[in-house]
Amino acid sequence: MHEDSLWTNIFRLKSGEKEDILTVLKRIPLFQDLTRKELRQLERILHQRTYKKDEVIFSEGEPGVGMYIIESGQVRITLGNEQKVLAVLSKGDFFGEMALLLEAPRTASAIASKPSRLYGFFQPDLFSILETYPRTGNKILLRLSQMIAERLRHSNLENRELRNKLNSLLKKED
Amino acid sequence: MDVTVNRFLKIVLSIMFLLAIGWVVVELSSILIIFIIGALLAYILDPITSFLEYKGLSRTSATAVIFLCLALLLFIFIYFIVPPIIDQIKVIQYNLGSGKSAETINRIEQFIRNNLPMLKDVNLDLQNKLNTAVNHFSNSIFSLVGSVISIITTLVIIPFVVFFLLKDGRALIKSMVSIIPNRYFEITLNLIYKTDKQIGGYLRGQFFDALIIGFLSVVALWVLNVPYFLLIGAFAGLANMVPYIGPLTGAVIAILVVTITNGAVNQMLMVAGAFALIQLLDNVLVQPIVVARSVQMHPLLVIFAVIVGGQFFGVIGMFLAVPAAAILKVFVLEIYYLYKKVNFA
Secondary structure: OOOOOOOOOOOHHHHHHHHHHHHHHHHOHHHOOOOHHHHHHHHHHOEEEEEOOOOEEEOOOOEOOEEEEEEEOEEEEEEOOOOEEEEEEEOOOEEOHHHHOOOOEOOOEEEEOOOEEEEEEEHHHHHHHHHHOHHHHHHHHHHHHHHHHHHHHHHHHHHHHHHHHHHHHHHHHO | OHHHHHHHHHHHHHHHHHHHHHHHHHHOHHHHHHHHHHHHHHHHHHHHHHHHHHOOOOHHHHHHHHHHHHHHHHHHHHHHHHHHHHHHHHHHHHHHHOHHHHHHHHHHHHHHHHHOHHHOOOOOOHHHHHHHHHHHHHHHHHHHHHHHOOHHHHHHHHHHHHHHHHHHHHHHHHHHHHHOOHHHHHHHHHHHHHHHHHHHHHHHHHHHHHHHHHHHHHHHHHHOOOOOHHHHHHHHHHHOOOOOHHHHHHHHHHHHHHHHHOOOHHHHHHHHHHHHHHHHHHHHHHHHHHOOOOOOOOHHHHHHHHHHHHHHHHHHHHHHHHHHHHHHHHHHHHHHHHHHHHHHO
16 A cells, blocks of 8 residues: 555654664663663664675684674574584574673674674773763673673583583493 | 786776875865864863763763863963963064163173184174074964964864864764775774774873973963963973973973073073973873873884974974874784784684
8 A cells, every 4th residue: 555655654664763773672681671761872882784695794713892783684603614504693683792801803703694784782882881871881791791601601511511421431431 | 917907907096096185185284184183182072071971961961061161261261361472472572672682692692602612703693593583483383373274263163173073973983984894894993992092091191291281381480480481381381292302392492581581590590490390290290190001102203203293294293293103003003913813813
């Protein structure tokens, strides 16, 4: 149906788009504690980037400065020259958050599998938000540490399990 | 074959493009300098805006508050400080023409002739040389501001530039970064951040250091009853931003003025002592506290940068030379480290 531009709410689409960005951000675990006002502060400093299909977002070994949030599209995380796929991420997913805290080379590559729109959130932005809006910054930082602690706990359990398996294997060989 | 020709064409075109940009920059240098000064001021004031934002103001109101304070300061400056400075310059020019200083200079000439026998027969003609020097100096102060574009335009454009850069600077940088191709985006962001971290402290430090030194010099010269203390003190503060040459120039000019006006040796010594003390204070107390994380540059590099800056853009070039060299140094080093990291990681 062709809508009459005189009667339809021509502003709806625009405000709808804005809503969408805040909703996407709200769904990211890192930002889930933030209020709408705080999300708007955050949105101002995020970098929006558009990637073509198969375009490299970052490569393994390159120094990384921050994380990406997928607004739309699909991203695959690959390892090594043979490009072994570790994960396929889509709308609302995020990756590279370790680089927010650690200035170390990227441990895997990220490639857009479909035309994608991403939000970049980088270490300097985190520092600047900590300076100007410490409440917002602290909430993000707290969530970030919780997520990393959770991941540490997870890999610790995995580590223990693997060690047990290794020990039982060694015992069997004896 | 085609590939080489293509490549050759590309190189020639790139060189022509760079030359064109260079030509535009040189042609517009007087206007560009106004924008550079505005950008520098906005950059120096940025943390104050961020602080006010942290206190709960919006970016726009924070910028407005800073501007109200600056307008007040500017008003005080124009109303109370500029007229005495202009008077002082006029008095210097008048005094040089009058007999009083000529007498003093003759005395100095006599003193030199008596103590340095090899100069006995040389015509020193200090009076004329000094006259030309001071005339040149005061003319160049006026022509410095006058030639850049008229004073009024400068006074309108600079606050305009500062206001908008302070209010929208971050959004501006963000939109400039958004044009950068995805491939170089993260590297550029990293580079901007690293440069900002290193240069920010240095520039803000230098600015506040100049304010403190200027204030101390004015007070010291006022206490020592040196005429034109405002002018010389303000100059000494400004000159302090040019390393090595600046502080020396401030002291030399102060002593020169004392020589011209009354030639009292003990006053000259006291002025020299005061400047030495201020420099000592600066190096021991102010610099380590205020100029935090300053960019390490070899003195030779600093002097070279100052001379090159002076050669191309005159006095303003000398002031901007060190920050420009520092930015260049950080940039080159960061790119080098990045290259090394990527290639040898």
